[in-house]
Amino acid sequence: MSVLKSKVKVALVQFASGMPEKVVNFQNCQKFVARAMQEQPDTELVVLPECFNSTYATSEFRKNAEVIQDASPSVKFLSDLARKHQITLVGGTIPELDPVNDGVYNTCLIFDKTGKLIARHRKMHLFDVNIPGGITFQESETLKGGNRCTTVDTPHGKLGIGICYDMRFPELAAVSGRRGAFAMVYPSAFNTTTGPLHWHLLARARSVDNELYTLLCSPARVPGSGYQAYGHSLISDPQGNIIAEAGEGEEIIYAELDPEKIQQMRRMIPVVNQVRFDVYHDVSTDAK
Numbered sequence: 001m002s003v004l005k006s007k008v009k010v011a012l013v014q015f016a017s018g019m020p021e022k023v024v025n026f027q028n029c030q031k032f033v034a035r036a037m038q039e040q041p042d043t044e045l046v047v048l049p050e051c052f053n054s055t056y057a058t059s060e061f062r063k064n065a066e067v068i069q070d071a072s073p074s075v076k077f078l079s080d081l082a083r084k085h086q087i088t089l090v091g092g093t094i095p096e097l098d099p100v101n102d103g104v105y106n107t108c109l110i111f112d113k114t115g116k117l118i119a120r121h122r123k124m125h126l127f128d129v130n131i132p133g134g135i136t137f138q139e140s141e142t143l144k145g146g147n148r149c150t151t152v153d154t155p156h157g158k159l160g161i162g163i164c165y166d167m168r169f170p171e172l173a174a175v176s177g178r179r180g181a182f183a184m185v186y187p188s189a190f191n192t193t194t195g196p197l198h199w200h201l202l203a204r205a206r207s208v209d210n211e212l213y214t215l216l217c218s219p220a221r222v223p224g225s226g227y228q229a230y231g232h233s234l235i236s237d238p239q240g241n242i243i244a245e246a247g248e249g250e251e252i253i254y255a256e257l258d259p260e261k262i263q264q265m266r267r268m269i270p271v272v273n274q275v276r277f278d279v280y281h282d283v284s285t286d287a288k
């Protein structure tokens with residue numbers, strides 16, 4: 001099922017993204033990715049946070065939205081970054097404008113090491129919550145939700161992609177797991193209310209459910225900014241152990257993902273082979 005072809009080194013870049021000026025975010029991002037590649041030159045997979053190029057706010061998404069084409073500033077920036085460092089790049093997310101339906105989406109773009117765009121995932125589950133005394137957020141005020149599960153082939157094997165709130169929906173990760181993903185990758189931006197409640201739990205649960213790695217990459221928390229990101233970017237292994245975790249500020253975390261850890265978990269507790277699709281439905285068979 002899940003194939004990770006060989007050990008792979010990954011870096012999650014938790015930088016102070018979300019500044020109003022795109023160019024400031026690009027400069028900061030470039031600096032941090034360069035630092036990652038200097039500190040760990042054999043890194044092959046790099047992940048950026050949700051809404052890495054602009055402010056995460058419903059009032060800002062349309063203003064900052066870009067049509068996905070080679071000449072768009074964020075597409076060009078990410079493509080150049082992947083090619084320059086010869087990495088598979090899960091490029092966080094950006095607000096995307098669909099010229100056909102005029103909808104705005106929260107979209108993750110994935111590039112190969114030649115800079116080619118190899119997949120795009122539109123956030124499927126919109127972050128619409130109301131927690132009195134905590135946080136109220138309604139992405140659906142200005143965003144549309146995507147309608148496809150995204151699994152992307154990379155030289156290392158398949159990655160499943162979700163975005164932040166998507167991680168609360170086990171079906172999405174199950175679809176990717178059953179399609180053979182070795183890791184779920186979620187560019188994210190949890191907050192200081194739901195982060196302490198559920199961030200670690202959700203990552204560990206998605207790992208244990210599907211016996212694969214889970215990678216969550218957050219922006220750094222910026223004191224005084226409108227949206228207080230939780231930080232704590234992390235990597236959870238197939239047993240649900242957190243093997244790397246950032247604090248709240250700017251930080252890069254690294255880990256080596258190991259195919260044997262996946263196989264070992266599946267030998268010991270083979271839940272992925274013990275499912276009862278004779279009793280309940282396999283959501284991956286008819287998922288889009």
Ligand SMILES: O=C(O)CCC(=O)C(=O)O
Nearest residue numbers: 127164165189190191194
């Ligand atoms: O699920 C949560 O608690 C936070 C989700 C979120 O911040 C997002 O989807 O951007």
